[in-house]
Amino acid sequence: MNTTVVITTLIYLVITAGLGYLGYTQTTSSKDYLLAGRKVHPVIMAISYGSTFISTAAIVGFGGAASKFGMSLLWLTVLNIVLGIFIAFVVFGKRTRAMGHALDAHTFPEFLGKRFDSKFLQIASAALIFIAMPLYAGAVMLGGVSFLTVALGLSQNMALLTIVSIVGTYVMMGGMKGVMYTDAFQGGIMVIGMIILLWFTYSALGGIVPAHEQLTALTVKVPPAWVEQGHRGWTSMPELFSPLWWTLISTIVLGVGIGVLAQPQLVVRFMTVKSDRELNRGVAIGAVFIMIMAGVAYIVGSLSNVFFLSATGKVAIAAAGSPDNVIPLFIKQNLPEWFTAVFMITLLSAAMSTMSSQFHTMGSAVGHDILEKGMGIKSGKPVRVIRMAMALAILTSTLTAYFLPGFFKDGATIIVNGTALFFGLCAGAFLAIYGLGLYWKGLTRAGAISGFLSGLVVSVIILFFVFEKVAKPLGLCNALFGIPSFGAGTPFKDIDPLVYAVPVSLVFTVLVSLFSKKHNAAHLATCFPMRK
């Protein structure tokens, strides 16, 4: 255990707790607790959006993937910026803000419920979030835990307890203000950490162009097995239509940001700001933030091959043992010791900023949407019910993170793929009705419900029985039919569920809307306050 790392981590945790307390002192109403009073500063909103978007997996996981795919993964950064920021803020965000204000919606399920005048949709969306999100939260929590065990020398259980106590306390007490203030602080640390990482990597290799040239010169060292799959070097695109090319394109097109557009914990951020001005400003800040986070991870992941090949004669993944070890090992072996502490905090920040939003989204789904609005449970003190629901959500996620690795045979895998599971379900259930609902007045209540259910059912079937990455570790298909997945041995095993679910949901939404009862003019006038 390194003293610098311990002291830095403790200072970081104290500041985080202080910001959470600041959020607590400024929270007096449900609007404060759920939407930070709808008056969040654009810089805080944009960085909070970005730091929630980017978790540890995005830095370590995709950085490791870049050590195989190389800089062709930068296409993912381009689309992260274009879709995940520009389209998300300008096309989806502005409408969501205006509609959310007009409908007085405080959460994403409430937004859907009020837009389509359907209590069922509000409660069902909230229930989906509460059931599916703990796996995603568990995955992110375990990411944070692994760094805390190294930084402070804590046992796995102690690290889990520490991280949950800190994040849980500031989310429960400080609500959305606590979440967004700490997110902004953590996002700031992430920016500093990644810039230092990029600077060190490029300067150690003699500058930007010389660094790229050295990596290009290593094309001859690409393992023959990768060449067979279509690898043409770390600074070139894979062979057109080769297996590697398809993987890359499907990761870019699907992993990108299509799913991100319908993430409840991100959508709600559009409703925390006062006007379109904040969203315009947020586009500038958010794009630069994502460029630094994702871009640096992919560039450094690719360039790590130059270091590993010269030190060990092996490519990065072979030297590190697995893609997830590439970035941490690269930093440990090649950067100054003090940076290990900075990077540790960077990763802890990435994990905590995502976790806090997950806790808040789950807690508000149960407390506000299910208990308060759905079942009419009220308390004399504002936000008491939501705070109690928040505690329940935190407990559920913690138990998931604690028990699941040992519960399933491939527990660690399902935890990691909890992210894929949650993204798949959200995209299938929400994307079509949310996207269309922002612009199309003809979308009816029946259309929205059928779009939600059809997308959800298709997602569940594909995830549990076809998409091998999730179906295999879940084991349900094996238990019922004796095979790991119906996609085994076919290309369908790798195709993301949203490829099927979103079009099905779109078709159901449109067709049912065309033949069902329209919303009345007064309701539509409230939903669409925007000037024609």
Added chain:
Amino acid sequence: MLGLGDWGVSLAYLLTLASAALCAVYGFINWNKPSPEDEIKEIAEEEEWEKGEVN
């Protein structure tokens, strides 16, 4: 270009920078631009305020 192996990756590298730069430009150009409905509201408020000043 830039020491990279082919145009596909060079383009991705440049577009990463360009897309972030364009978003930044969009943000700065529209830094103070409200939504159309807010603009109408603000003009009305300003007119009210001016009337008050005159009186």
